[in-house]
Amino acid sequence: MPLNKLSWMIGGPQGSGINRSAEVFARACIRNGLHVFSNIEYHSNIMGRHSFYRVRVNDKRIRSHVDSVDLLLALDEETLLGDVDSPYPTHRGHVHEIAPGGGVILDSALGVSEEQIGRDEVQVFAIPYADLLKEGVSRAGLEYNSRRHDIMRNIVSVAASFALVDMDTSVIVDILRQQLPARRAHLVEVNARVVEATTQFVKDEFGTDFGFTLESLARDSDRMIIRGADAVGLGKLYAGCSFQTYYPIAPATEESEFLETVQTQFPITILQAEDEIACINMAVGAAHGGARAATSTAGPGFSMMCEGLGFAAMTEAPGPVVCLYQRGGPSTGLPTRHSQGDLKFALNPGHGDFPHIVVAPGDIQESFEFTFKAFNYGDKYQMPVIVLLDRVLANSFWAVDEISVDGLVADRGELFSENGAANGGAPYKRHAVTESGVSPRSIPGEPGGLFVTTSDEHTDSGKISEGIENRLAQMDKRMRKLDLMAAETPAADKWTLHGPEQADATLVSWGSTKGAIIDAMRVLDEDLGIKVNFLQIRLMRPFPAEDIAKVLDEANKLILIEDNYSGQLGELIREKTGIDIESKVLKYDGRPISQNEVEEGVAEAARVGPVRLVMSHP
Amino acid sequence: MPLNKLSWMIGGPQGSGINRSAEVFARACIRNGLHVFSNIEYHSNIMGRHSFYRVRVNDKRIRSHVDSVDLLLALDEETLLGDVDSPYPTHRGHVHEIAPGGGVILDSALGVSEEQIGRDEVQVFAIPYADLLKEGVSRAGLEYNSRRHDIMRNIVSVAASFALVDMDTSVIVDILRQQLPARRAHLVEVNARVVEATTQFVKDEFGTDFGFTLESLARDSDRMIIRGADAVGLGKLYAGCSFQTYYPIAPATEESEFLETVQTQFPITILQAEDEIACINMAVGAAHGGARAATSTAGPGFSMMCEGLGFAAMTEAPGPVVCLYQRGGPSTGLPTRHSQGDLKFALNPGHGDFPHIVVAPGDIQESFEFTFKAFNYGDKYQMPVIVLLDRVLANSFWAVDEISVDGLVADRGELFSENGAANGGAPYKRHAVTESGVSPRSIPGEPGGLFVTTSDEHTDSGKISEGIENRLAQMDKRMRKLDLMAAETPAADKWTLHGPEQADATLVSWGSTKGAIIDAMRVLDEDLGIKVNFLQIRLMRPFPAEDIAKVLDEANKLILIEDNYSGQLGELIREKTGIDIESKVLKYDGRPISQNEVEEGVAEAARVGPVRLVMSHP
Amino acid sequence: MAVAELKRPDFKVDVRPDWCPGCGDFGILNAIRQALANMRLEPHNVAVVSGIGCSGKTPHYIGTYGFHTLHGRALPFATGIKLANRELTVIAVGGDGDGYGIGAGYFVNTGRRNLDFTYIVFNNGVYGLTKGQASPTLVRGEQTKSMSEAAIQDGINPIGLAISSGYTFVARGYAMDPRGLAKLIVDAVRHRGTSFIDVLQPCPVYNDKQTVEWYMGRDREDKQRRVYQLIEEGFDPVVRDPSNVDEIVQKKQIALAKSYEWGDRIPIGVLFQIDMPTFEDGLDLRRPDGSKGAIMKQAAPYQDFSSVLGRFR
Amino acid sequence: MAVAELKRPDFKVDVRPDWCPGCGDFGILNAIRQALANMRLEPHNVAVVSGIGCSGKTPHYIGTYGFHTLHGRALPFATGIKLANRELTVIAVGGDGDGYGIGAGYFVNTGRRNLDFTYIVFNNGVYGLTKGQASPTLVRGEQTKSMSEAAIQDGINPIGLAISSGYTFVARGYAMDPRGLAKLIVDAVRHRGTSFIDVLQPCPVYNDKQTVEWYMGRDREDKQRRVYQLIEEGFDPVVRDPSNVDEIVQKKQIALAKSYEWGDRIPIGVLFQIDMPTFEDGLDLRRPDGSKGAIMKQAAPYQDFSSVLGRFR
Numbered sequence A, B: 001m002p003l004n005k006l007s008w009m010i011g012g013p014q015g016s017g018i019n020r021s022a023e024v025f026a027r028a029c030i031r032n033g034l035h036v037f038s039n040i041e042y043h044s045n046i047m048g049r050h051s052f053y054r055v056r057v058n059d060k061r062i063r064s065h066v067d068s069v070d071l072l073l074a075l076d077e078e079t080l081l082g083d084v085d086s087p088y089p090t091h092r093g094h095v096h097e098i099a100p101g102g103g104v105i106l107d108s109a110l111g112v113s114e115e116q117i118g119r120d121e122v123q124v125f126a127i128p129y130a131d132l133l134k135e136g137v138s139r140a141g142l143e144y145n146s147r148r149h150d151i152m153r154n155i156v157s158v159a160a161s162f163a164l165v166d167m168d169t170s171v172i173v174d175i176l177r178q179q180l181p182a183r184r185a186h187l188v189e190v191n192a193r194v195v196e197a198t199t200q201f202v203k204d205e206f207g208t209d210f211g212f213t214l215e216s217l218a219r220d221s222d223r224m225i226i227r228g229a230d231a232v233g234l235g236k237l238y239a240g241c242s243f244q245t246y247y248p249i250a251p252a253t254e255e256s257e258f259l260e261t262v263q264t265q266f267p268i269t270i271l272q273a274e275d276e277i278a279c280i281n282m283a284v285g286a287a288h289g290g291a292r293a294a295t296s297t298a299g300p301g302f303s304m305m306c307e308g309l310g311f312a313a314m315t316e317a318p319g320p321v322v323c324l325y326q327r328g329g330p331s332t333g334l335p336t337r338h339s340q341g342d343l344k345f346a347l348n349p350g351h352g353d354f355p356h357i358v359v360a361p362g363d364i365q366e367s368f369e370f371t372f373k374a375f376n377y378g379d380k381y382q383m384p385v386i387v388l389l390d391r392v393l394a395n396s397f398w399a400v401d402e403i404s405v406d407g408l409v410a411d412r413g414e415l416f417s418e419n420g421a422a423n424g425g426a427p428y429k430r431h432a433v434t435e436s437g438v439s440p441r442s443i444p445g446e447p448g449g450l451f452v453t454t455s456d457e458h459t460d461s462g463k464i465s466e467g468i469e470n471r472l473a474q475m476d477k478r479m480r481k482l483d484l485m486a487a488e489t490p491a492a493d494k495w496t497l498h499g500p501e502q503a504d505a506t507l508v509s510w511g512s513t514k515g516a517i518i519d520a521m522r523v524l525d526e527d528l529g530i531k532v533n534f535l536q537i538r539l540m541r542p543f544p545a546e547d548i549a550k551v552l553d554e555a556n557k558l559i560l561i562e563d564n565y566s567g568q569l570g571e572l573i574r575e576k577t578g579i580d581i582e583s584k585v586l587k588y589d590g591r592p593i594s595q596n597e598v599e600e601g602v603a604e605a606a607r608v609g610p611v612r613l614v615m616s617h618p
Numbered sequence C, D: 001m002a003v004a005e006l007k008r009p010d011f012k013v014d015v016r017p018d019w020c021p022g023c024g025d026f027g028i029l030n031a032i033r034q035a036l037a038n039m040r041l042e043p044h045n046v047a048v049v050s051g052i053g054c055s056g057k058t059p060h061y062i063g064t065y066g067f068h069t070l071h072g073r074a075l076p077f078a079t080g081i082k083l084a085n086r087e088l089t090v091i092a093v094g095g096d097g098d099g100y101g102i103g104a105g106y107f108v109n110t111g112r113r114n115l116d117f118t119y120i121v122f123n124n125g126v127y128g129l130t131k132g133q134a135s136p137t138l139v140r141g142e143q144t145k146s147m148s149e150a151a152i153q154d155g156i157n158p159i160g161l162a163i164s165s166g167y168t169f170v171a172r173g174y175a176m177d178p179r180g181l182a183k184l185i186v187d188a189v190r191h192r193g194t195s196f197i198d199v200l201q202p203c204p205v206y207n208d209k210q211t212v213e214w215y216m217g218r219d220r221e222d223k224q225r226r227v228y229q230l231i232e233e234g235f236d237p238v239v240r241d242p243s244n245v246d247e248i249v250q251k252k253q254i255a256l257a258k259s260y261e262w263g264d265r266i267p268i269g270v271l272f273q274i275d276m277p278t279f280e281d282g283l284d285l286r287r288p289d290g291s292k293g294a295i296m297k298q299a300a301p302y303q304d305f306s307s308v309l310g311r312f313r
């Protein structure tokens, strides 16, 4: 039976504390030397609607979820059987997702019978939550009070899970000890007793029947558990970003909230603006004002930023960095769900031809690193930079060993003061036409660097001009900076070919699907006999067309994998290289592609040839 | 010497009445049975900056301008020699554009000498404006008063021009008689005398020296002189549009202003909103409310409409029709200048994958016709429709013989009431999943058709739903409507191959360049020996990829012609067909491509092979 | 059920609101339904339009035509649908973030227009659906549960804004007083012109300052409730003579003063009302033939279309 | 010129304004330049930020740093640049369409923030640069030259909006009184917090109602000028005790009343002023170490960066 491989899930109504349970569970696994990947699915709702949290545990590094569940912890009946009886049903529950031989933990008070669950090959572990709570509380010498103590139901869930998979439960208490604020330290003791009572009950009642086991491994105390949103925030801090605006929106808010928690510690101003138009224009103002400036949003907010982006490009602002956290569109869409549906919009985010940079990280390290680099791009090429992220990358907890800052050096680009002498006393020209396209920039406050700039077409001195020759000179010089960026950026930043040079099939993708693809590659090769490699494209604009064409030309079979309807990267690749990737594995049901879906999709595409496959596990 | 072929230009400060002169001149030519194409170039300024107006006259139908000028009417020195001495010069004046043998008319009071003009092969006609005005006024028995009478300088200009080219000047007076409101009818007489005095002076002084001649042709009294903006407005009226919003912006305002002038006559409400976000959302509201609704804007305003467009698509609103008048971008850019730079933005105008239609008319009749059809598309496929227009198409005066309404029948699509019976009493489902993708729509006020809809993903009944199966069903059904649209739309509406089936080179373009290309084709063939045909693409989304690929595959040399920097249609074609049109004739200096630039560009591309040519006549 | 009883519509539907227990939104929902029922409106002649937020879900819970639009854009949408079909009773609803934050520009400019519809703002001091950030009505120094720091911006005064923007009916309601609120809504809907009600709405999950207990004064020594009805004090908000500028200004002044009353006493009820020509009236003046830009289900080419072509010849 | 004279900067530049002859914008431009010169500010420490419109061209005509931004977005931009570099004196300018139409949401929400900068609106009742459509301040029934029909919307009251939004310095100026306006601008810039001046600006080309002649009362029998200085009447706009809510409300009330005075007498001058903590003050409270989020020309990784990583272990 499986050792140190577990797909755990907890489900229940929004607001019932599943987040807390899952996060303690995940953290505890990490403490015990294991790797985790955990992600939540929830409705755009504050309390009551069905949500669930997956924690996948493994002894090797993992970066994605799988659709099957080994151990399901159901806090309510809906988690088991769905809402099929409601007037507008949305799901069939999670029982059908349980792997044969897997199990369900539930509160015996729910009164759900094994017949209702209806799966013989699944073990049902009914746990008397209330009794265990009472028992624990009284062991701690206190009197049970449901209002005060029911919050520990979470701990029962985690302890029962750990006990079933035979894992040391003491780590749960360690984590609580670390996390609870000083003034609530007395609660550690009570929690410890509840853990104890639960562990004892589970061992007594179910023994070691459940075949899945987690074993503590050599403890690597430095491993982090972190979300993409945090990694982006860290990238901003490390880059010296001193100004961030935001307007609340899922799934971008987490990043700003993280930054808000450090604003007393770092010289960064976080401003919650009145809307996203204000966000982008404040950020452009701050960038022109000398700050490394940023804003973060999701699709609906980004839809408000188009004019501001063109404005930043036209006035050659150094940035700002705009983090676009994709979620299920179109329109308000699926506010708390995942998608990679905003690529083409991010590539054409305003009227007219103007330069901007679009970069798409694929994991935690890349989220940190390319957010950092985005500020360098902004400063060096004086244009807005879009960092494309998404719901699953942003909000999933990933276990990583380190955040590496190797080679990350801030570069603020060509500044006027450095070049002042070369001017020979000639008046400073903010938009001087240069060979590279870059004009040394001055920052307000600089005595010799006075300039005016404008969203209108302008002369090299920033005066409004509708002259023809000037127009061509300015237009060309702005666009030329994209060539410079392309030339100066190492190929390794633009794209990566993961896996062997030669393969039966080359998977082509971008962004957060990286996790599921990398995880699937080994299985495809070892278990399904399909040798694949994986072209991850990171730089979307300026697009490394020649490089990509070369890789694709040399490949055997091509398979596109994207979490959107149209295969937007595929469209971009065809636009830039002419190459049509006919086999597409797409997912657009609002959930991220899973490792097994990559395996299934690739296997099928490899088998049948050119095909558009839509993945979904309802 | 040329008969009935004249490129006339009047230049002077913004606000000095050149519009009036040029429009009287153009109208007078039409009255005399000739064809005209006239377009203005002006700064984003109310008074004072240099502007000029071209009127090209011909005995055959013409649809574009040429860069050379046969007769230049200069109201100031800047028109002749530019502003080269100003701190931020923008142009060199128009003297260098005059064709050999051409002429300049100027006010002798300007004191500009022939040496300053410096072109021996150009004739200079100095006219004593003040004297002629005085003379005319006194002939009318009045006392000259500069404040009251200087407004007639325009008429001196027109009369002098007509006299030089030997055209009957009485038509000028006829036009004034028609145009002046009743309460100012007494002015006709004074104007007539000024015309008389001017004509006499010119004949006496210059005789018939000037070689260019215009001759009255058989009068076709029904010929219209009309701008694209008017044609679009007429299309809206004919389609029964009853609600239009706008926020002032060049070059879109003209359309709404035209509609405002007819709002007392037709049941249409024109609402000047507080911004473009209001414009689009009001229009979506009105569309849902049962009206045929529209809004019109330019790039900066369109940049504000992204979220509203996705919203319309998500809630399956019947429209609205959004007219996007392209101007020089990016950002505020060149507000009063021309461009075709918003195609790719119009194709990807929001976050997420959603259906919408983009259609690009190329001349007056098409502007009318496809605006009309846009309402049918909106109603039938329940999605927003973008009509892509541009500055030169919108604001140039074109002579056309007729606006044809042949075959234009309003189709409001599938309505709930018609299908009510088929429901068999089942509750009405606004977003019912059907094979075609279209769900019969009900209109608020309908007793049995109650529904709720939402920008969130929703069920067939419009309730918020984040369910997976529902999501796929709704997403697919929304997108399916694009296939239906593609299937139901005749190829003749999607694209046209103008000219011979077989040609040395196939020109590929869209929108307003049509005029210059059609005009150039004959010259290319007859004078330059290059046999070309011209693929005009009108339907940009859903893109007729197969048809286009077929045409392009069968073509010999391909040459792309666009008024933008990137060759955006070229990018679209490559994305959809894989075909890379390597030869590009582009123009992005804020001015429309001229007939001669098409000739020059095509000739050059045909000669040297794959090349990117940037056209410009500073 | 054997025989379906013909009954007065109660505007209920088969969808259960997914608001948190104790949320003030329930009270507002009930008040709207009650008001619609009291006015004996027919469900198909009513359209409820909302923005995005917890409050934005309201149309899903009312048995009328419903449009759950975009964040901050309920007013423009409502304007469009009303002008497309003037027969509809249109009620726009939304949150305070929706209306005074991202939607502030529409809030101001809708006031100028005086279209005949009603706007109800669910004012809970927070951005509920995005988990409790400060909304524009939260005052300086206040720190609700999920804020990491106290607010350093002032709160706007919605009543003052409405008065300066031109709203012709300006009121404040309280979510936990559904009966009074229903009456206010009836008055607002019956008012000719744009009527606006700012409703104080407890959000038990994120706003731990303006709670029901607080509004009820349970924290006060004298246990006196804070909210009180203006009418009880004999407050007179109505401009008697709309042509009398002095009276208008004086009524606006006292409304402004009342709107700043906060803390121990919080007035609810109508604060300002005046009878002015509506936007529709203005449109009708332009079109003296009496065609009121009515809904057009079947577009037919306008009869006199060709006449307009004459201009271009 | 043989010897360059060292002289006090006059903030003039080599670009000629392309406004129409007689445009009120000239007066405002001169007043701004004059105010800057009077305050003896150094050109490189001043940034003038504008929206789009005739008025939006102003930064091109002043010898400071200048940002001619987007239509309606001058305030957010000004907010950003000010927070990036608090040493700068920031002046935002723009039209009435820019500020109260498309920019109304920012006008309202900037008021709440009370950042230390100045906003000057060129209020001409029309959209000048787009050729004369009605702006949001044009009142119901008015029809200027280029409108095809009279306005059927009410005009908003900028002063009332400002007061309800939280502006701490609210004034009205008159473009044709550059000396008085320059003084007002000096006071506004010196005020700690967001100061706002609505400037009545004749647009001789498109607004044929509120002309210089009209403001000067030349159409009146008694030829009495309409505009008058509040200060002449002894009007006192300043809140003496910012902790006294009653005083604040009372001052707001009288400011509102004054702002509606129109027609025969039009007051100009400061209408409301109060000393309140600025947004910057609030930020500083959050960061007790005194690091004021200053401009960072050379970004260096923050020293204690690695400490923050600890949270994730």
Ligand SMILES: Cc1ncc(C[n+]2csc(CCOP(=O)(O)OP(=O)(O)O)c2C)c(N)n1
Binding pocket: A247, A248, A249, A250, A276, A300, A301, A304, A332, C052, C053, C054, C055, C056, C071, C094, C095, C096, C097, C098, C099, C122, C124, C126, C127, C128, C129, C130, C135
């Ligand atoms: C353009 C845009 N920006 C942001 C959001 C995210 N969002 C959803 S609801 C909401 C705020 C809700 O607050 P409020 O309007 O006060 O309503 P409440 O939930 O408090 O009723 C926000 C910011 C969005 N949907 N659209």
Ligand SMILES: Cc1ncc(C[n+]2csc(CCOP(=O)(O)OP(=O)(O)O)c2C)c(N)n1
Binding pocket: B247, B248, B249, B250, B276, B300, B301, B304, B332, D052, D053, D054, D055, D056, D071, D094, D095, D096, D097, D098, D099, D122, D124, D126, D127, D128, D129, D130, D135
């Ligand atoms: C998003 C956007 N919409 C519309 C415009 C067009 N536009 C330019 S100036 C202007 C209005 C100017 O009026 P106002 O702000 O009152 O300034 P004024 O010209 O009167 O000084 C408009 C609508 C624009 N530039 N950007």
Ligand code: SF4
Binding pocket: A046, A047, C018, C019, C020, C022, C023, C024, C025, C054, C055, C124, C128, C129, C202, C203, C204, C205, C206
């Ligand atoms: S978060 Fe607040 S406003 Fe939203 S439903 Fe819950 S209690 Fe109501």
Ligand code: SF4
Binding pocket: B046, B047, D018, D019, D020, D022, D023, D024, D025, D054, D055, D124, D128, D129, D202, D203, D204, D205, D206
């Ligand atoms: S249009 Fe009016 S506001 Fe604009 S420059 Fe001319 S006079 Fe001034």
Ligand SMILES: [Mg+2]
Binding pocket: C053, C095, C096, C097, C122, C123, C124, C125, C126, C127, C128, C135
């Ligand atoms: Mg709220």
Ligand SMILES: [Mg+2]
Binding pocket: D053, D095, D096, D097, D122, D123, D124, D125, D126, D127, D128, D135
């Ligand atoms: Mg204005």
